[in-house]
Amino acid sequence: MRNGSPPPVVLAISGNDPSGGAGIQADIEAIVSMGCHAAPVITALTVQDTRNATRVVPTDPALVVEQAEAVLADMQVAAIKLGLLPNAAVAGAVAELLSRYPGIPVVLDPVLIAGGGAQLAEDEVVQVMRTRLVPLALVVTPNSDEARSLAPDAGSLDECALALVALGARFVLLKGAHEDTPVVFNRLFDRNGLVERFEWARLPGSFHGSGCTLASALAGLIARGTEPASATHQAQQFVHDALVHGYRVGRGQPVPNRMFWAGQRE
Amino acid sequence: MRNGSPPPVVLAISGNDPSGGAGIQADIEAIVSMGCHAAPVITALTVQDTRNATRVVPTDPALVVEQAEAVLADMQVAAIKLGLLPNAAVAGAVAELLSRYPGIPVVLDPVLIAGGGAQLAEDEVVQVMRTRLVPLALVVTPNSDEARSLAPDAGSLDECALALVALGARFVLLKGAHEDTPVVFNRLFDRNGLVERFEWARLPGSFHGSGCTLASALAGLIARGTEPASATHQAQQFVHDALVHGYRVGRGQPVPNRMFWAGQRE
Numbered sequence: 001m002r003n004g005s006p007p008p009v010v011l012a013i014s015g016n017d018p019s020g021g022a023g024i025q026a027d028i029e030a031i032v033s034m035g036c037h038a039a040p041v042i043t044a045l046t047v048q049d050t051r052n053a054t055r056v057v058p059t060d061p062a063l064v065v066e067q068a069e070a071v072l073a074d075m076q077v078a079a080i081k082l083g084l085l086p087n088a089a090v091a092g093a094v095a096e097l098l099s100r101y102p103g104i105p106v107v108l109d110p111v112l113i114a115g116g117g118a119q120l121a122e123d124e125v126v127q128v129m130r131t132r133l134v135p136l137a138l139v140v141t142p143n144s145d146e147a148r149s150l151a152p153d154a155g156s157l158d159e160c161a162l163a164l165v166a167l168g169a170r171f172v173l174l175k176g177a178h179e180d181t182p183v184v185f186n187r188l189f190d191r192n193g194l195v196e197r198f199e200w201a202r203l204p205g206s207f208h209g210s211g212c213t214l215a216s217a218l219a220g221l222i223a224r225g226t227e228p229a230s231a232t233h234q235a236q237q238f239v240h241d242a243l244v245h246g247y248r249v250g251r252g253q254p255v256p257n258r259m260f261w262a263g264q265r266e
Numbered sequence: 267m268r269n270g271s272p273p274p275v276v277l278a279i280s281g282n283d284p285s286g287g288a289g290i291q292a293d294i295e296a297i298v299s300m301g302c303h304a305a306p307v308i309t310a311l312t313v314q315d316t317r318n319a320t321r322v323v324p325t326d327p328a329l330v331v332e333q334a335e336a337v338l339a340d341m342q343v344a345a346i347k348l349g350l351l352p353n354a355a356v357a358g359a360v361a362e363l364l365s366r367y368p369g370i371p372v373v374l375d376p377v378l379i380a381g382g383g384a385q386l387a388e389d390e391v392v393q394v395m396r397t398r399l400v401p402l403a404l405v406v407t408p409n410s411d412e413a414r415s416l417a418p419d420a421g422s423l424d425e426c427a428l429a430l431v432a433l434g435a436r437f438v439l440l441k442g443a444h445e446d447t448p449v450v451f452n453r454l455f456d457r458n459g460l461v462e463r464f465e466w467a468r469l470p471g472s473f474h475g476s477g478c479t480l481a482s483a484l485a486g487l488i489a490r491g492t493e494p495a496s497a498t499h500q501a502q503q504f505v506h507d508a509l510v511h512g513y514r515v516g517r518g519q520p521v522p523n524r525m526f527w528a529g530q531r532e
Contacts, residue, residue, distance in 0.1 A: 006513040016282070018333040019340065020294075020305045024282075028291050029298060032525050037515050039286045042311055045325065047332045049340035055332065059311065063323060066313045067284040074285065074315035074516035247272040249303050250340035259298050 007037045008223040009075045011068060011104075012216060013094060014083030015044035015056070015111075015120070021255035022048075022115070022209030027081060027216040029258035033238065034220025039075065041067040043094075044086040044120075050208050051252030052116025058086035061093035068097055078223035080104050081216050082133065084111045088124035095132035105222050108137040108169075109215035110146045115208050115253055126150060135168030139228055141215045143175045161189045171195070173218075173232050175211070177202075188232050195229055198236055207243050208253035214239045273303045274489035275341045277334060277370075278482060279360060280349030281310035281322070281377075281386070287521035288314075288381070288475035293347060293482040295524035299504065300486025305341065307333040309360075310352040310386075316474050317518030318382025324352035327359035334363055344489035346370050347482050348399065350377045354390035361398035371488050374403040374435075375481035376412045381474050381519055392416060401434030405494055407481045409441045427455045437461070439484075439498050441477070443468075454498050461495055464502055469509050474519035480505045 010031045017023030024040045031038040043064050047055035071077065080098065085091035098106060110129050112121050126149050134140055134150065142150060142164070144157050151163035157179070161172040176185040184202050188195040217238045221231035242256035249255055276297045283289030290306045297304040309330050313321035337343065346364065351357035364372060376395055378387050392415050400406055400416065408416060408430070410423050417429035423445070427438040442451040450468050454461040483504045487497035508522035515521055 006515045009515060016290075016306060016308050016333075018305055018307050018337050020303055024290075025294050025304060025306055028286075028294055032295060037286055037513075037521070038291060039284055040282060040291055041284050042282050042308065045308055045329060045333065047329070047336050049336045051340070054336070055329075057326075057329060060323075063311060063313070063321075066321065067282075067311065070313050070315045070320070071284050071516075074317070074518070247303075249272045249275060252340070255303075 007035055008078035009037045009039055010219050010223045011039045011041065011071055011077045011080045012083065013041045013043055013064070013068060013080065014212070015046055015086065016042055017046055017048045019048055019050050019208065019250060021050055022212045023083065026209040026212035026258065027083060030213045030216035031220045033258055034217055034224065036220040036223050039071040039077070041071070043084055043090050048114070049252060050250030050255065053114040053118040053120060056086050056120055058090055061089045064090055065093050065097050072101060077104055079219040080106045081219035082106065082108045083212055083215065084120055085125055086120065087122045088128050091125045091128035091133065095128060098136055105138040106136055107215050107219040107222065108133055108140045109211055110140060110142050110150060111211070112146055112149055115206060130167060134164050137169045138222065139171040139173055139218060139232065140164055140169045141173045141175065141211070141218065143211065144178045147174055158187065161187065162193065165189055165191055171228050186236060188229060198233065200236065200240055203243050206253055207246055208255050210239055210243060210256055213242055213256050213258060273301055274344035275305055276302045276485050276489050277305045277307065277337055277343045277346045278349065279307045279309055279334065279346065280478065281312055281352065282308055283312055283314045285314055285316050285474065285516060287316055288478045289349065292475040292478035292524065293349060296479045296482035297486045299524055300483055300490065302486040302489050305337040305343070307337070309350055309356050314380070315518060316516030316521065319380040319384040319386060322352050322386055324356055327355045330356055331359050331363050338367060343370055345485040346372045347485035348372060348374045349478055349481065350386055351391055352386065353388045354394050357391045357394035357399065361394060364402055371404040372402055373481050373485040373488065374399055374406045375477055376406060376408050376416060377477070378412055378415055381472060396433060400430050403435045404488065405437040405439055405484060405498065406430055406435045407439045407441065407477070407484065409477065410444045413440055424453065427453065428459070431455055431457055437494050452502060454495060464499065466502065466506055472519055473509050473512055474521050476505055476509060476522055479508055479522050479524060
């Protein structure tokens with residue numbers, strides 16, 4: 001048995017992607033790469049390849065909660081990462097669950113649409129996120145489309161992010177990859193406004209699972225005690241490296257190589 | 267993008283264990299540790315902690331097949347690992363699926379009972395395994411209880427293993443950890459009888475997820491082109507190391523530390 005304390009536990013609440021590029025596998029690999037133990041709770045099964053998703057089968061909300069409760073009763077959970085919440089019933093059940101564990105930091109990746117364009121979460125999920133999940137999140141990680149969906153009345157994207165902070169999120173990391181800029185600008189906001197602007201070289205093409213990877217790496221770093229602002233920077237670096245070392249395993253988008261860091265960091 | 271070919275793909279067909287010790291997470295971590303890409307197909311959701319399983323919710327058999335077909339149409343799959351098949355309908359659907367892809371090597375971990383004693387698969391699964399899955403497996407990896415269930419008419423455990431070879435399995439790796447011996451003897455059989463006997467120090471206590479870890483590491487090594495007999499040896503070494511470096515993350519059994527090799531092998 002290894003010496004010292006066990007690794008911190010990250011509860012990952014997400015859907016399964018059988019291609020292994022996104023979803024719970026992305027979460028597990030990113031969390032493990034950060035030196036944490038993952039505890040996977042499945043919110044939906046999907047039929048999906050590296051191009052797009054063709055079917056989403058939501059898990060019964062009570063079963064989502066039962067899976068999570070089994071973990072929360074057994075282990076000390078250091079952070080919770082929320083990925084796909086396929087419908088309002090599952091999202092609401094998760095919000096109710098989280099309200100009973102107020103001390104655990106939550107990273108919310110507000111997944112709505114698959115990389116290939118398929119709708120993964122029903123429209124009503126947006127309202128549950130806005131009213132019940134964004135307010136209890138330590139960090140929310142929207143891309144530009146998700147930021148506009150969550151804050152439809154805001155003007156600029158930066159104003160969308162600030163609207164989510166106004167709803168109660170401690171930090172919002174706005175991802176700029178979908179914007180039409182020669183480099184990628186990600187921006188971190190808190191209640192005082194812009195905290196930091198990150199600039200990344202724009203990589204060719206798009207990837208399957210980069211958003212799940214970012215949010216899960218972030219949750220892993222936060223579980224290890226890294227400050228949120230520093231953790232957002234390190235998590236972006238991890239994703240950048242994973243994309244640079246990504247590989248095309250199917251006919252569609254390449255997938256991040258999340259095991260790149262595991263070897264580097266030992 | 268990384269140079270050269272993408273990693274070989276292992277299709278893992280298994281249940282989810284929210285504790286992260288066993289099930290699809292064990293598969294993903296072991297497969298990745300062998301340098302392969304995992305493609306996870308979920309056969310059941312379970313409510314489970316590091317002590318035992320309290321609920322098994324089988325996936326609709328058609329959805330199991332749909333998940334797997336999405337992967338098989340998109341990627342070149344180099345090996346298939348079968349874990350929990352919760353009922354005869356799922357097991358039968360998987361057998362039918364595999365019969366349509368006869369060229370892909372299959373590792374069958376005949377999961378029946380959880381480490382804590384809970385029944386994971388319905389009784390009728392044994393018959394489907396015996397008649398339809400064991401005959402198409404490259405390697406079957408029963409523990410002593412599973413060997414007796416699959417070959418109830420055989421006398422000794424070694425005769426159980428030989429009975430599974432007679433049913434058509436190319437190799438049977440009989441795991442001896444549940445036997446009352448001072449050291450653990452695992453035995454590999456093929457149609458000519460005993461191929462090799464492996465002796466391992468008996469570690470104190472029992473672990474949550476060691477069987478899933480062994481079968482998945484084996485599938486990963488086979489996907490990379492390792493000969494089955496050599497792969498069974500390397501996979502046992504991986505499990506041994508993962509158990510020696512295991513950690514107690516919940517109140518029950520410790521879990522294997524499957525990221526131990528990832529750092530070592532880079």
